[in-house]
Amino acid sequence: MPELLALASRLLDVASWLTSPLTPDDYLGLIDPLLGARFPVGRVTGVWPETPDAVTLALRPGRGWAGHRPGQYLPVGVEMDGVWQWRTYSLTSVPGRQDGLLTITVKVTPEGRVSPQLARRTPPGTVLRLVPAQGEFVLPDRLASRILLVTAGSGITPVMGMLRTLMSRRPPHPDVVLVHSAPCARDSIFGSELHAARRRLDWLDYVEHHTRPHGRLAPDDLARLCPDWPERETWACGPAALLDAVECHWGRAGLGERLHVERFQLDPVLPPDHDAASGGRVLFTHTGVEVTADAVTPLLVVGESAGVVMPYGCRRGICFGCLTPLRYGRVCDLRTGEVHDRAGQMIQTCVSAAAGPLALDA
Amino acid sequence: MTLTRPAAIETALGKELGEELDRIRADIIAARAADDARYIRTVIAAQRSLEAGGRAALAVSLFPPAWAAGTAMLAVAKILENMELGHNILHGQWDWMGDPAIHSATWEWDFLTPAEAWKHTHNHLHHTWTNVVDRDRDLGYVVFRMSGDQRWRPRHLAQPLYNFVLAPFFEWGIALYDLEPDAVAAGRKSWRSLAADLTGFLGKATRQLAKDYVLFPLLAGPSALPCLLGNLTANTVRNLWSHTIIFCGHFPGDVQTFTEEYIDGETRGQWYLRQIQGSANIEGGPLFHILSGNLGHQIEHHAFPDLPSNRYAEIAPRVRELCEKYGIPYVTGPLWRQYGSTWGRILRFAVPGK
Numbered sequence: 001m002p003e004l005l006a007l008a009s010r011l012l013d014v015a016s017w018l019t020s021p022l023t024p025d026d027y028l029g030l031i032d033p034l035l036g037a038r039f040p041v042g043r044v045t046g047v048w049p050e051t052p053d054a055v056t057l058a059l060r061p062g063r064g065w066a067g068h069r070p071g072q073y074l075p076v077g078v079e080m081d082g083v084w085q086w087r088t089y090s091l092t093s094v095p096g097r098q099d100g101l102l103t104i105t106v107k108v109t110p111e112g113r114v115s116p117q118l119a120r121r122t123p124p125g126t127v128l129r130l131v132p133a134q135g136e137f138v139l140p141d142r143l144a145s146r147i148l149l150v151t152a153g154s155g156i157t158p159v160m161g162m163l164r165t166l167m168s169r170r171p172p173h174p175d176v177v178l179v180h181s182a183p184c185a186r187d188s189i190f191g192s193e194l195h196a197a198r199r200r201l202d203w204l205d206y207v208e209h210h211t212r213p214h215g216r217l218a219p220d221d222l223a224r225l226c227p228d229w230p231e232r233e234t235w236a237c238g239p240a241a242l243l244d245a246v247e248c249h250w251g252r253a254g255l256g257e258r259l260h261v262e263r264f265q266l267d268p269v270l271p272p273d274h275d276a277a278s279g280g281r282v283l284f285t286h287t288g289v290e291v292t293a294d295a296v297t298p299l300l301v302v303g304e305s306a307g308v309v310m311p312y313g314c315r316r317g318i319c320f321g322c323l324t325p326l327r328y329g330r331v332c333d334l335r336t337g338e339v340h341d342r343a344g345q346m347i348q349t350c351v352s353a354a355a356g357p358l359a360l361d362a
Numbered sequence: 363m364t365l366t367r368p369a370a371i372e373t374a375l376g377k378e379l380g381e382e383l384d385r386i387r388a389d390i391i392a393a394r395a396a397d398d399a400r401y402i403r404t405v406i407a408a409q410r411s412l413e414a415g416g417r418a419a420l421a422v423s424l425f426p427p428a429w430a431a432g433t434a435m436l437a438v439a440k441i442l443e444n445m446e447l448g449h450n451i452l453h454g455q456w457d458w459m460g461d462p463a464i465h466s467a468t469w470e471w472d473f474l475t476p477a478e479a480w481k482h483t484h485n486h487l488h489h490t491w492t493n494v495v496d497r498d499r500d501l502g503y504v505v506f507r508m509s510g511d512q513r514w515r516p517r518h519l520a521q522p523l524y525n526f527v528l529a530p531f532f533e534w535g536i537a538l539y540d541l542e543p544d545a546v547a548a549g550r551k552s553w554r555s556l557a558a559d560l561t562g563f564l565g566k567a568t569r570q571l572a573k574d575y576v577l578f579p580l581l582a583g584p585s586a587l588p589c590l591l592g593n594l595t596a597n598t599v600r601n602l603w604s605h606t607i608i609f610c611g612h613f614p615g616d617v618q619t620f621t622e623e624y625i626d627g628e629t630r631g632q633w634y635l636r637q638i639q640g641s642a643n644i645e646g647g648p649l650f651h652i653l654s655g656n657l658g659h660q661i662e663h664h665a666f667p668d669l670p671s672n673r674y675a676e677i678a679p680r681v682r683e684l685c686e687k688y689g690i691p692y693v694t695g696p697l698w699r700q701y702g703s704t705w706g707r708i709l710r711f712a713v714p715g716k
Contacts, residue, residue, distance in 0.1 A: 018417075018577055020569040021470035022410075026463075030410050039463050077460075082399030084460040316633075318667050319485035320454035320466045336391055345460065346467050 025064075033062060033127045040064030042076075044126045045101060047119075053108045054154065054189045055119035056092065058101045061130060065102075068095050068133030070165035071158045071235070071262075074104055077129030078114055078122070084129060086342055087114045088264075090157035091133060094168045105189060107154035137237065137262035139165065144233035147174050148226055150246060152181035152217060152238030156189050158262055159237060163197075163204075173203040177226045181209040181217040181238065217242060219249035230255055237262040283359040284308045285327050293354040299324075299331065300349040303362055310349060310362050317351035324349050329358020373629070375688055380631025386680050387666055390673050391458075399459050401672045405446050405652070406464070413439035416596070417578060423588035432589075436596035438653070441603050443472050445655025450671040452477055453485060457668075474537040474567045479559055483540050489667050493612075493619045493640035500612065501619060503535065504544045508707060509619035510716035521712045522705075525609075532601035537563055603653075606701060607644070611660030614642040614703035615710075616693045637664035638685065643678070643694035650697075651675060661692065 313321020
């Protein structure tokens with residue numbers, strides 16, 4: 001089988017001489033988007049609710065999908081009003097499932113744009129763009145014999161991918177304690193599935209902490225719920241406040257090495273206008289130069305005055321010769337006031353200024 | 363032909379005109395949505411289907427109807443590919459979709475020149491310095507004299523002949539032009555950079571030529587020769603067509619040219635004004651506009667080179683109305699008239715004189 005696949009990919013390479021400057025993938029993708037490997041996609045095959053505000057989507061990935069490790073996250077592109085919007089969601093499915101499907105679980109941010117679309121207006125059949133799975137918050141090949149998992153809110157999602165993978169494996173299993181924090185039982189994503197698993201599996205202990213009656217989960221609660229915590233390899237995922245507390249607690253105990261933390265990158269909470277007025281620090285990643293930029297000087301000028309060799313062209317926004325990838329942060333289009341903040345997006349530096357701290361690949 | 367700027371009055375006009383045109387631009391940017399995305403994807407799908415269909419028919423082109431159908435489909439596919447897709451996508455008109463598959467930074471086209479080299483001479487040099495003598499090399503493509511401000515040389519006597527020869531080989535002309543050999547001769551471009559550009563061109567051209575004139579004919583077996591002739595015909599038709607549309611968008615008799623002094627201290631409004639006065643439209647139906655990459659709306663394209671091409675038809679009446687309001691000539695006419703007028707200009711400036 002692998003030989004057959006290698007032969008097919010060799011044939012496609014040869015055929016690219018016939019489709020030049022396109023690739024055979026561009027034509028295959030026209031027949032079915034899942035056939036094209038150049039821009040991987042997944043087709044939604046099922047959507048079901050987990051809690052009132054969390055939804056799981058099952059995706060059939062196309063030919064370009066390269067697989068993932070349990071705990072990794074997946075950048076997903078959703079088309080809205082003609083524009084591809086990108087968000088990342090944790091993969092909650094076991095890698096290499098028999099049916100070939102992936103699942104992601106989406107927590108709806110009421111004031112967000114993309115998550116309500118994904119959760120409420122994405123019928124089966126919808127095609128989403130995919131980027132290779134990312135992230136180092138994964139189960140290692142050699143597992144510790146005792147594991148503690150600490151999660152809160154949608155922080156359960158990458159951990160669910162790990163747990164389901166463990167459940168799908170043959171014994172021996174590590175001894176696992178999962179402490180999950182949610183506002184109440186109803187809002188606990190995968191709650192009933194995890195309770196059922198705890199009853200069924202002798203190696204899994206699942207504890208739910210409810211913040212509505214008991215307040216936020218604190219390191220002291222952890223010590224109470226899992227007294228042997230210092231002896232366990234620990235994975236934690238959730239809001240920054242919880243992770244900060246956990247990191248501090250583990251650090252003080254000298255156990256920082258045994259703690260793995262995943263922080264979701266949250267959407268900026270400040271309104272664009274607030275940032276746009278102030279500019280920010282700009283890092284040019286290739287040259288390593290870092291300077292402060294105001295909110296009205298084009299980033300092309302900012303870079304050049306700092307000695308960075310930048311791609312340039314007309315210097316007035318018409319030729320697109322200055323396109324530079326945004327590594328992170330926010331820029332403002334000086335002509336339209338539009339704010340761009342997607343990592344990897346190409347920025348017209350001659351007509352864009354800093355709208356907060358940012359990094360450009362230049 | 364060359365304008366001298368009546369300073370005060372035009373500064374005021376330029377300011378107002380600039381603001382009104384900026385408003386049109388902002389309206390379209392705010393309105394871009396799913397329908398526009400669907401439009402460009404439909405054109406892409408149609409182009410690829412036509413190309414695949416044309417190639418398939420030419421594979422059995424010993425059968426004459428297959429030759430005719432295959433050649434026609436391939437010619438239309440190549441025209442769409444260069445004009446409505448390549449030209450416009452490379453202008454960044456569709457970058458707003460955030461789709462890496464339809465983006466000015468990643469798109470490559472079925473043309474001898476690599477997209478990167480073409481974007482420099484076209485998007486940057488031509489669109490920034492539109493019709494400025496000595497700055498816009500597209501004003502006559504180095505070999506033609508298209509303005510009384512360009513110095514006459516005896517070789518210009520032969521420019522009707524150059525044009526006649528250039529049309530069927532247009533992509534070769536552009537490829538040579540994009541290498542900027544004149545800039546090397548003038549010392550504005552290094553030999554090293556010419557060598558790099560030449561390498562890029564040879565790599566790209568090899569693939570394009572191998573595809574049309576070696577690989578597909580070989581695959582056609584007994585139909586090899588008609589297949590090769592079909593490919594040659596399709597490429598030639600595409601060259602004739604793009605040459606016609608591009609020349610008619612820039613060189614009809616009434617289109618203005620400018621001096622470097624004229625653009626000194628140019629404001630945004632005056633920049634718009636120059637773009638409008640330096641371009642010409644061609645009238646036609648919706649199909650004509652799609653096949654010309656909407657460059658029949660060359661005036662709108664020059665004012666807003668990065669707005670999606672399918673919107674130019676909608677912008678055109680507003681731009682024309684503004685031109686009437688401010689008394690700016692809006693050069694437009696049917697293809698035959700613009701074509702005749704362009705030839706008239708080529709003949710007129712072939713001989714000395716303003």
